[in-house]
């Protein structure tokens with residue numbers, strides 16, 4: 171059984187088919203990527219999986235537990251957390267206070283998987299995200315890269331089995347991207363499964379084990395980075411000349 175299984179997902183917005191029969195799975199311990207052109211349905215897929223958007227058809231399971239129809243906070247309590255394309259920080263709070271907010275979810279306080287107390291998990295999470303020195307600082311003083319790290323830290327405080335990241339590199343410098351990428355890979359080495367939407371392909375392809383390519387709400391390819399960049403459908407729909415520059419062929 172895969173950790174996350176998405177089967178036959180359909181989502182219509184009036185006349186527009188945002189997702190048509192989208193199926194893919196993410197295995198325990200994997201870093202998987204979702205790529206595809208603008209408007210392909212990637213964020214809609216995240217919104218459906220995380221309970222923010224109602225699904226018209228299909229199923230979503232996490233470790234075999236059906237998620238479809240559950241509310242976002244219930245899904246978090248099952249072990250699936252996410253970040254958003256646009257960072258919306260809790261300005262006016264200190265970093266440590268912003269990390270306490272997600273700690274009030276049930277999974278963070280009382281699930282059988284949780285062995286440590288909230289205070290030590292926040293300290294451990296801040297350390298693994300490189301934010302220990304910033305805990306007493308105001309969120310308003312963080313730079314863009316640190317705000318992204320804080321977003322990931324907030325999701326990590328809920329003790330997820332799988333973390334969904336929506337364009338975590340967006341708007342960041344090369345140096346900030348390298349820091350986020352190394353941090354996510356370290357979290358993965360500690361057992362976290364990760365699913366990432368990203369357009370920064372050169373950086374993404376270096377860190378993922380598997381890529382799912384979506385176009386017009388359908389999966390058009392799946393495989394290792396080296397496999398998908400050779401797929402004619404992927405080159406035509408999305409990569410074009412970009413594929414040649416990824417250094418994977």
Ligand SMILES: Nc1ncnc2c1ncn2[C@@H]1O[C@H](COP(=O)(O)OP(=O)(O)OP(=O)(O)O)[C@@H](O)[C@H]1O
Pocket residue numbers: 183186188206207208209210211212213214215
């Ligand atoms: N709430 C909504 N109401 C109507 N149409 C929507 C809504 N959300 C998304 N769409 C449409 O669904 C399609 C898929 O959008 P989505 O944001 O999922 O694409 P995406 O692959 O994430 O794109 P990008 O890479 O630009 O972020 C687009 O045509 C978009 O305009």
